[in-house]
Amino acid sequence: MLIVQKFGGSSVANAERVFNVAKRIIETYDKGNDVVVVLSAQGDTTDDLLAKAAEINENASKRELDMLLSTGEQQSVALMAMAIQKLGRNAISLNAAQVGIESTSTYSNAKIKRICTERIQNELDRKNIVIVTGFQGINKYDDVTTLGRGGSDTSAVALASVLHADLCEIYTDVDGVYTADPRIVKDAQKLNEISYDEMLELASLGAKVLHNRSVEMAKKYNINLVVRSSLTREEGTIVKEECKMEKMLISGVASDKDIARISVIGIKNEPGKAFEIFSLMARERISVDIILQSIGRNNTKDISFTVHKADLKQAIAVLEANKERLKVDEIVFTDDVAKLSIVGAGMATNTGVASLMFEALFDAGININMISTSEIKISVLIDEKDVEAATIAVHDKFRIAHLSMKA
The missing domain is CATH 3.30.2130.10 (VC0802-like)
Incomplete structure (x- = not known):
């Protein structure tokens, strides 16, 4: 099987969590699967970079902001590759330019136009775990673009689509999709499954679990999508076309x-x-x-x-x-x-x-x-x-x- 796994910033916020995620990736790999991993920037890195930009120029151009913010994901993938290598498996980190993730030219809110699969496939054939920067692409001017906050979800689903992955797993700091934010509503209930349409509405309306464009893409290409926690072993929530619940x-x-x-x-x-x-x-x-x-x-x-x-x-x-x-x-x-x-x-x-x-x-x-x-x-x-x-x-x-x- 080919499995795409995406881990959010809180899942890789520090060294302990990086190694926790590395072990989960290796578990999947050791079962005989090809694994492509998409990472967000660690913890509050993106917010910290935005604060640094504001110290220098409150009206910084979106192009330069994209150039700055994209470094967060590049740190994450390199550190994860190092962790996996230390644990005895082969891994390689790649940024958007190395993969060939082509995007539109709308800085800070670009959309993916096309992804070249040759480099990733070559690395998979070499039995490497492939770690890819989320949240970013390269436009026709060879400039780095970002896909909007939460865009790493979209990166993962897009890769799952072009690679014809058997499964796309989105790992976050919650163990699935809830009827409300469990940090606000104490008796919020976790859903075992939810339809693409309902998830798309929730994502578009402020639910922070999935990027709305990732759900739209998953529905369009009928991607097997699961939301689960990187911190527990709970089953998570399946996002699918129709729900029997x-x-x-x-x-x-x-x-x-x-x-x-x-x-x-x-x-x-x-x-x-x-x-x-x-x-x-x-x-x-x-x-x-x-x-x-x-x-x-x-x-x-x-x-x-x-x-x-x-x-x-x-x-x-x-x-x-x-x-x-x-x-x-x-x-x-x-x-x-x-x-x-x-x-x-x-x-x-x-x-x-x-x-x-x-x-x-x-x-x-x-x-x-x-x-x-x-x-x-x-x-x-x-x-x-x-x-x-x-x-x-x-x-x-x-x-x-x-x-x-x-x-």
């Missing part, structure tokens, strides 16, 4: 504090105005999430929407630069908000899900600013200070509702 009202509660709300006030109530605003965002490659339009006074309307906090400064700058052309009264913003979401395929066949969520928030005294829905998710925008209390309240409400349904 009894359907709960919801599969999970996710929160995201990395967002900001922008409100464009006093827009003329005429066709094309929303297009003008969001075409500006698209031109700057700024992703927009929840959108709310309301009617104002004197034949005007207001449009509010959310963006990632990292994009807020750029979004405000482009709106202010085009304020006269847009003919708006005011542009206001806040980054003191959070998004709380529930996800579940069971929503499609169970009425009253939205009512239960809103009841939980009402009982907890939490105000809702904006609402967004789809077939399998409901998201609300709330004050950031309320997000943990809201997560617990909503999770408890649906846990009790599910137990009463079973009874």
Whole structure:
């Protein structure tokens, strides 16, 4: 079998954990498997590098940030190869350029275009364990690019796809996918399995277990994907196309504090105005999430929407630069908000899900600013200070509702 294993930063945070992971890799290898390993940067290395960059230049270019941040993964793979070699097995570390991971040229959020498999296959034929840097690629200018925070998951799934791996294992510091963050909700339940669609929604809505693009890719290429802990021997959670498990009202509660709300006030109530605003965002490659339009006074309307906090400064700058052309009264913003979401395929066949969520928030005294829905998710925008209390309240409400349904 060919197995791709990805280990997150907390799994390789120090020497002890590096050797712990090395032993697990060797266990897999000694069973006769070919093994390709993808690593993230150790512990808080990426955050530390960002802090160093801010000390030098608060407005550093994304190209130079990518050049800096990519060194974290390169440290990880070299150290892991050394650990495996010390334990008596053959291993080789490779970066994105050596492998041939070709990406788009969008610095800090690049997408993988193509991966050459020749170098990896040659190393596997030599019976090497191959250790590859996650989170990065090389663009057409031969510059290093990064794939966005959590992008090592996407690197692993992409490699599993092009190598036709039999299994892709994502190792983290939790032993699977939970109905909520177990660090916040003490009685969160681990799921034995979850569908690609539900996992994709949870990942996109703030759950930190998997990078959303990795789930999208796993679904597209039907990758056998398992999430498990590097610190325990628990079975983990299988991510798959269809789940046979009894359907709960919801599969999970996710929160995201990395967002900001922008409100464009006093827009003329005429066709094309929303297009003008969001075409500006698209031109700057700024992703927009929840959108709310309301009617104002004197034949005007207001449009509010959310963006990632990292994009807020750029979004405000482009709106202010085009304020006269847009003919708006005011542009206001806040980054003191959070998004709380529930996800579940069971929503499609169970009425009253939205009512239960809103009841939980009402009982907890939490105000809702904006609402967004789809077939399998409901998201609300709330004050950031309320997000943990809201997560617990909503999770408890649906846990009790599910137990009463079973009874």
